[in-house]
Amino acid sequence: MKGLLLNALAMNKPLEMIYLSEKGQFSQRVIVLEEVGDTHIKAFCKLRNQHCFFKLSNILSIRLAKEKRKRVG
Template sequence: MDGLFIRSIEENIPLEMIYLAENQELSQRTLIVREVTEEYIRAYCLLRKQIRTFKRENILSILPESRTKHRYLH
């Protein structure tokens, strides 16, 4: 997971994340990581259009953004 975070920081690569929020609801976010600590990541959330902080323990899945879903829409 750290490799993806570092790549996102260095290359501004968007990541798709499934996250368990504090209220126990699942959310899917597309984000660009800005900072990583042992407990949190700070990232620009493309949904909210602002920097957000996410607990690493609540990240259920994280992958590079799927560009193919956009490619076939045109």
């Protein structure tokens, strides 16, 4: 996972993740990374429209976000 995070940070690519909050709630989010640490990441969360910190151990799934294609015609 660390390699994916560092690559997305370097390329400024958005990520889709499923996250488990400290309160036990699941959420699906699209984020843009700002910092990658040993135990946390800092990212701009498009769901909340704000900067957030996420514990790496609470990330259940993460991948590069699918790019939206523009229709021609």
